Amino acid sequence: MGRLSVNLCGIELDNPVIPASGTFGYGYEFAEWYDINVLGTFSFKGTTLEPRFGNPTPRIAECTAGMINAVGLQNPGVKAVIEHELPEMAKVFRKPVMANVSGFSLDEYRETCRLLDAQPQVGWLEVNVSCPNVHGGGMAFGTDPDAVRRVTEAVKSVATKPVLLKLSPNVTDIVSIAKAAVDGGADGISLINTLLGMRIDLKTRRPVIANKMGGFSGSAVFPVALRMVYQVAHAVSVPVVGMGGVSSPENVIEMMLAGATAVQIGAANLVDPMACKRIIDGLPETMDRYGIATLNEIIGGVC
Amino acid sequence: MKETLFTIIENRPLTDTVYLMRLSGDTGDITAAGQFVNIRLDGLFLRRPISVCDLNGQELTLVYKVVGKGTAQMAGMVSGEALDLLTGLGNGYDLTLPAERVLLLGGGVGIPPLYLLAKRLLAQGKTVCVRLGFNHADEIFFENEFRALGCEVTVFTVDGSAGEKGFVTNGLDRERYDVFYTCGPEPMLRAVYRSTVTSGQFSFEERMGCGFGACMGCSCRTITGYKRICREGPVLMKEEILWED
C-alpha cells in the first residue's frame, strides 16, 4: 500500500480523494482538464430510474464561502447512463467508479441499484437519501431512521457491491440515522449532503433560486460536516466517507482525523476544475509537515 | 478550456457603469467569437462569466457592467494586477452560416461579444449591419468602434435621447439581411425572435455554477433536447429555441 492509499469497503483506493456526486458529471468533462485516473475514484451524477430534467433556472445562488444549488437531480435515467455514459466514462477512467443513486420509492431505489450493480465498472453504490431539492423526494427518506433502514434493506437485497448510504445533514440526530442505515445492512456511510438553504434578491424581493430553496455547500459548511463525520464515525463500525466544504489537503487530513476513511470534494470542483488534482498533489507535502507517514494510520485519530 | 493567469494592461470606464478591461495572457483556447471566460475574484465563491469582446494575439478585451460585488471589484482593479481566468468556454457564434449581408443586434452589455464577431465576419468579406440598443444616450458605448471596423451602425435609445427612439427591432421589416446574430437581455431576445424573418443565432445568459459543463446549473430545454448554456451554448440557433412560459 502506498502512503496515500486507503481501503474503502474492500476496494483499495490509491488515495482517499473522491469528487462528490453532482459536481463531476460523468468524469469526462474533467478529463479535458487533467488525467482523472489520479483520483481515488469518483461518484458520478445522481441517477434515477427515469430521466429527469430537474428544476427550473436559476438553479444556482452565490453565498459567502459557498453556494446553493437546486439542480433537481437532472440526469438521463439509469438506462441511458448504462448505455451511453458508462462507456464514455470507461474511455477516460479505468478504476472502479462510485454509482450515486436517488429514488422516490423503495422499488425505484431497488431497481436502479440492481441495474447499476450489474455494471463491471461500478465499484460501490452510494445511495442518496438526502437530496433536499426534490418535492416529496429524498428528504422524506433521509430524515426518518425507519425509512433509511428500509431503503438500505431494499438496496442490499439486490446489491453484490458495497453499499454506502449518503446521509442528509438536515436532521436533528445524525447518529440515529447512521445507525439505522447500519442496521439495514449498509457497508459504509457517506456524509454530508447539502444543507437546506435560501437567498433572496434585494432588488426583486424574490428568492434567487427558482425553486426558492436549495442545497448549501462549499467551504462554509466544513465545520458542520466535520462535526457530523466525527459523531457518526464514533458511533458506527463501518467506514465513513466524509465530505462538505473540503477544499485543501489540510481539510482532507482533518476529515480523516475525525474518522473518515475517504473524503469527497464537491463544490470546490466547480470553482477550480483542477481542485482534486491539486489536493492530491499537495497531500504528501502536507503530511510531511504534520509528521504523518501514511494516511491510513490517521483515520479516526482524534477521539 | 484552460485555467490561466492574465495580467491587466488597461481598465477604464466607457460609461458611468460599463468598463473595458484589456488583459494579456494565454488566449490559445479561445476559438470563437461569442465564447466567454469565467473569472475568479477575491472573496467570492463562484466565478463570474464575461464574454470575449475582442482578441488580438495574446491580448483579450472584456467589456463589463458593474452590477454587483464581483463586477465592482473588477472595476477597482489596475493594470499590472493578475486575474485567474478559465478560457475557451462555450460554443460561440457559427461563422459558417451562409450570408452576404449580416445583421447584428445587441442590447446593453450584450453588445461586447458582437464586436469580435463583427471583425471576423468582415474578414470573411461579408457586409455587417449593426443595431445597438441602449436605454439612454449616456449609456452608449462602442458606436464608433463598430463604425471604425467598417460596419453600418444604427443606435437606438429607449427614451430617444440619442439615435433612433425605441428598440433595436424597430423598423426591422425594412431591413435586408441573410442571417442575424444577437445578444442582449431576454426581453430583447424574445422581440428579435418575433421580428426576424431569417435564421439566426442567439446568445443566452444563465446563472452559472461552473461554466464548463460539470454542474447542470445552467440547463435549458431546446427543441433538440436539453442543453447546458455554458457548454452547448451560450449560442443557440433560432430554430432550436424553446421559450419557457
Ligand SMILES: Cc1cc2nc3c(=O)[nH]c(=O)nc-3n(C[C@H](O)[C@H](O)[C@H](O)COP(=O)(O)OP(=O)(O)OC[C@H]3O[C@@H](n4cnc5c(N)ncnc54)[C@H](O)[C@@H]3O)c2cc1C
Ligand atoms: C455567458 C455569459 C456572458 C456574459 N457576458 C457579459 C459581458 O460580456 N459583460 C457583462 O457586463 N456581463 C456579462 N454577463 C453577466 C455577468 O456574468 C454578471 O453581470 C456578473 O456575473 C454579475 O456579477 P456581480 O458579482 O457583479 O453581481 P452579483 O449580483 O453580486 O452576482 C451574484 C451572483 O449572480 C450571478 N449573476 C448576476 N447577474 C448575472 C447575470 N446577468 N448572468 C449570469 N449570472 C449572473 C453572478 O455570477 C454571481 O454568482 C455574462 C453572463 C453570462 C452567463
Ligand SMILES: Cc1cc2nc3c(=O)[nH]c(=O)nc-3n(C[C@H](O)[C@H](O)[C@H](O)COP(=O)(O)O)c2cc1C
Ligand atoms: C451542483 C451540485 C449538485 C449535486 N448533486 C448531487 C447528486 O446528484 N447526488 C448527491 O448525492 N449529492 C449531490 N450533491 C451534493 C454533493 O455531492 C456533496 O454532498 C455536497 O455538495 C457537500 O460537499 P461540498 O461542500 O464539497 O460541495 C450536489 C452538490 C452540488 C453543489
Ligand code: FES
Ligand atoms: S454552469 Fe455548470 S454546467 Fe453550466
